[in-house]
Amino acid sequence: MTDKKLPIANVSHLIPQKPPFVMVDTLLEFSENKITSSFKISDTNLFIKDSLFLESGVIENMAQTVALHTGYTYFLRGENAPTGYIGAIKKVDIWQLPKLNETITTKASILQEFMGVTMVEVKVYNANSEEIASAQMKTVIVS
Template identity: 65%
Template sequence: MALQQYPITDITHLIPQKTPFVMVDTLLDFSNTKVVSSFKINANNIFLKDNTLLESGLIENMAQTVALHTGYDFFLKNEEAPTGYIGSIKKIAILKLPVLNDIITTEVDILHEFNGVTMVAVKVFNTEKEEIASGEMKTVIAN
């Protein structure tokens, strides 16, 4: 397999979410233990209120970045991306909410992965590279 060039902007086949529920739009980097995504906050975002992305949208962006890691891993093995869900969320800190037209960058470190359960640490940065959110979550692949 050829060395992958990033960014990858056509990621719709890598995540189970579909419009209007998509909260990631670009794969910036990928390894076995890390994934980095970005997402532009557009006016038609369902989590946008008063030109600000709500907390729920930020958390969904975190979870979809984890899904992007799983989906791209499956894609590299020529397998279809599985559906998963958030198993648990802990230690979420939201320091600042992104606004309309911001491009947020989400970095996920895979802490543990076993039998379809993935534990991760997540950090989200705004356009100015300022950390705006962080947390830990567990995602589970649905059978």
């Protein structure tokens, strides 16, 4: 893909995760220190139970939004997206679980980045633009 216009509806080349473990599907906004993604929750998702997207899915969506920021940064430089993982979760609050077929929007702000470790603040919003979850986490790129 060479198109750098946003939004990007197919982000599979920008993240290391592969189906069925993909929890982001669209890159909406991007800057050096911020990213906004969206994700439509389907019935084939691994984290669906009783028509709700479980806490573990919400947290993975947050982490993959951060991975999308890293992957798009690498893409803009002409490099492949690196593999990473959640290094630590300092705080997570989930007030509401998203529903099946709902599209959630996730916004991440990069607080600090040093030698492959990224500290972020992440917020998740439901289809009504209400904040339903937030977290502070560290992600780590595998070198």
